[in-house]
Amino acid sequence: MHLAFMKTYVSVDCVVFGFNKNQLYTLLVQRNSLGSRGKDLKLPGSLIYQPEDADEAAYRVLNELTGIRKMTLRQFKSFTSPKRTSDTEDVNWLEFAYHDKIERLITVAYISLCKITRKLNVVSKYKTVEWCPIDHLPKMPFDHNQIVEESLKEVRNWVETEPVILFELLPTKFTATELRLLYEAIYNRKYDARNFHKKMVQMEYILPLDEYQENVKHRAARYYKFDRVTYNKRKIGI
């Protein structure tokens, strides 16, 4: 008799990045817990339904939260350790939430991006939905802390090949400084403003506008916008 093969539930969990000032954030949901200790924040996710693949499940989760129809999503890693479900409180919550006995659960982790100013949907199955700075995440259930940690590296790879994703984090009109701070947040390093500006000019898909900041107590910065048509013709990163 051979060892038992693994038959398991499969979920998706989404790390949704947002950006404000000079800081990356991620979207966390507060689960409707049993006897909750602390705030019980976790990554948004769901078990996968029978007719879905993982991409579709992740899309469903994010569409519920953000209302965005064309979300950019990237699968980045599956977390499969049997120890994921070793915390009894986590397992209790799972069975409470899904009305099913769940012994083992693996998850397919996704990354996505969202303008942090976007109005989020009220989803009945959660108490709250909130943006949390990635430098100050609470302790989360399962391996969600580890998932976020590994996801940032993946965002870097993603930016290299598809810099378009940066503009899903910025407002429609943004300043050179905002773009630079975004790079600095993602790569966790400083960029010289002059050199950065030169590279930005080379990115033809970033168009300068004849609009400037208003109501700032210093010289007003010029606004730029991302031009998807030019971008699709020729992709260039920094």
Add this chain to the structure above:
Amino acid sequence: MHLAFMKTYVSVDCVVFGFNKNQLYTLLVQRNSLGSRGKDLKLPGSLIYQPEDADEAAYRVLNELTGIRKMTLRQFKSFTSPKRTSDTEDVNWLEFAYHDKIERLITVAYISLCKITRKLNVVSKYKTVEWCPIDHLPKMPFDHNQIVEESLKEVRNWVETEPVILFELLPTKFTATELRLLYEAIYNRKYDARNFHKKMVQMEYILPLDEYQENVKHRAARYYKFDRVTYNKRKIGI
């Protein structure tokens, strides 16, 4: 009543790369099929056992085949479509192989690397194990052709961050030309031999030996070897 959640079997499948002359190969196994059509080649893989995570299962599969204890492995993507198991012949084979009714199966795909000259183990559950050039793969069951296709891109990412993996594909002693042809196979482009040689010299972890080819009908090329100690001190790619 909500939709049924997915409870499923989970497998791992491994794309093992090998290199010879100027061509990348991948290791395929011939399944002990029922009434086999054609050769029934597929990627080596296995269902995941209960106490394992996916890394451990992939390691087990490859260790069985190659006998290598410290395999370098990289998880690269999970394939989760419900359509994976839409071919009845594939499903029949699964149930024949695993003595279990399998309706849905997702797989976590891995990449690994192996010297193509290595003597492979005879694994009883397969008829044959063979290296197949990645440009001329047979039609394989499930989505294995798609998995191989996507894996080559991942190898490129891997080389960028960890060039050490290249030397798992080459013999212990290799010539400059062999290394160049390996780069050319992976990136599917030509490299100028002079410029390539310059970059190779900058890689301090590649040591020139005082040994040269023998029994070749032209000028004998110098051999080089990879030095892990130097590599671990300072990683540099091409």
Add this chain to the structure above:
DNA sequence: TATACTTAATGTATATTATACAATAAGTAT
């Protein structure tokens, strides 16, 4: 033994890209 044949080995000039660095501009606040 001369000649052809094959692949190995190598340097220089140029273009591109990355980096280091500081002064002036445009506005607000006092």
Add this chain to the structure above:
DNA sequence: ATACTTATTGTATAATATACATTAAGTATA
């Protein structure tokens, strides 16, 4: 008027990437 804050911009240098052809070292054969 002066101080304060952030925006904007150029030049010089270093590092890296690219383009390109000749000589070296051996084998094969006429």
